[in-house]
Amino acid sequence: MINTDFFITPDNWSFAGIILSVLVIAAYLLFLKTKTSQKAYFIVTVILLYVSFGSPIALLRDYGLHSLTMLQHIVLLMIAPILFLKSIPSNTILFSEKFKLNILQQPKNYFLMFWWLSAVMMCGGHFLSAGILSAETGTAICGITATKDSWITAIPESLILSLLFIAGILFALPVFNPVKSKRLAPLKSVIYLFTACVSCSLLGLYVAFSESTDTLNSSLTAFTTLRSPVPLTLRADQELAGMLMWVPGCILYVLASVSILLSWYEENPVEKSETAIHTAK
Template sequence: MVVYFLLCLYNTLIMSFEEYIFWSRNWSSAWAVACFIALGVFTIWFRPGWRRFFTMLAAILGIYVVFGSPLNHLLEFGLHSMAMIQHVVIIMLVPLLLWIAFKGEYIPKQSEVAVKRNFVLLAWFAGTSSMWIAHFLSAAKISAETGLVICGISASSSSFAVQIPNSLLLGVVLIAGIFFLTPVFSRNPKHQIRPLSAVIYLFTACVSCSLLGLWVAFSAGASQAVHAAPLLTTIRNPIPMTLVQDQELAGMIMWVPGCVMYVATSVYIALTWLEETKHEKIISEKEVIQNRK
């Protein structure tokens, strides 16, 4: 009887990370079915090649990790770093994969049609502001639900942030992330900016997410309430860490991986543009030689 009681106590109070990951309750079968159907519809409707198929598969896996995996439940323990992983994946990685899956490889703009500056600014502010807004709302939600001070934010249980479903917040920022990349990957000449402008566009977004990451990381060390907090938040937490460690990790996740993705995309666009320019130059030189003959 005592042994049985101790086993029950272990299962209810103490849980290792491995046990948490492999616990079926933390995996959403509904989201798995929805993602499988979405991949099937994409494959049947668009009949993509292998590259686009696996790109869409990666995007759908990213969506499932954010919405249906145990990562989503780790927020219950007050882990703000897990929220940052969700934001980086759903705002930066998934929209990029979706654009490539639907439109194929990046094609530099050839048309001389001018792009409306207001449209580009709107897309840029939608993408960059969604990162900041998602961070503050997530911090407020975690603070209200756990009673902890997250990045200097202390919210009560009656805060409006608690009323916002996390899935709704992530869905909105996913749409904002897709809209943010429209001036870069759109095939519509009225919407697509030139390669050099695209590089600057993405680099400035990198600066924005770096500032957010730095602010989150360094605000953890400056707060006395953070240092006074115990391990997050109960003994059941499968990833025990202090509030300082959690917030520093959250800042590093937004700062480094987030910025790297935008920089890598900028480099890819620049290399594609240079290769295209070189190819056009070779063709024009051949045409000149043929005309001389």
């Protein structure tokens, strides 16, 4: 049974994070002229970042919950970056012609590099987090076993999560760039997102069905402590982690692809129909 006291205890909430979030949102609303939908996207982005870094959910990883770590990765790599880019006005200095960094000026020319970067960060971030969890809990996570004095424990989890968010922004930039002319063509965007769907599905399948620990220990609940607010067996937790990466991750990219195609056809349906006919011939 879930311990609700864990989630309502004030000490488990970062009040410094709440203040910072409010200040960031206030600055956005005061200094940037955006649409109502963009304001909503930005506020949701900040909330997701706070939940991932400063809420009780972020503390659940201290109990060895692999599924919660995976949920953080999904939010920071796949969801928050897209919402963030949708919230940024096209006249922002980073995307204006005055900004000289070509990699941001023409991200569609670097989409392969961004794709590989996000794929490496997705897999690398997962295995690093799995190694840290293994060192903390003393169990094998996804076939990875690490000791408490392993070098991997010196890596701050917040650093991994921050890099995931940055990699997610770079990955989404060729498709969701605030400046439409700098985006990939609609069909290329769909293919780009489809390949990302395949990669997150493969990682999810590996996590769900890979070895976690020995058969006896994998049936034990609450990991290394009975104080865990969300008691799960090791096997159930790892399967849930894999399913989170596999199913919701793929659904997200499919929905984004459908949205891109619908917008494409709505812009000029006659032209698109003629293009489809010529392509068929």
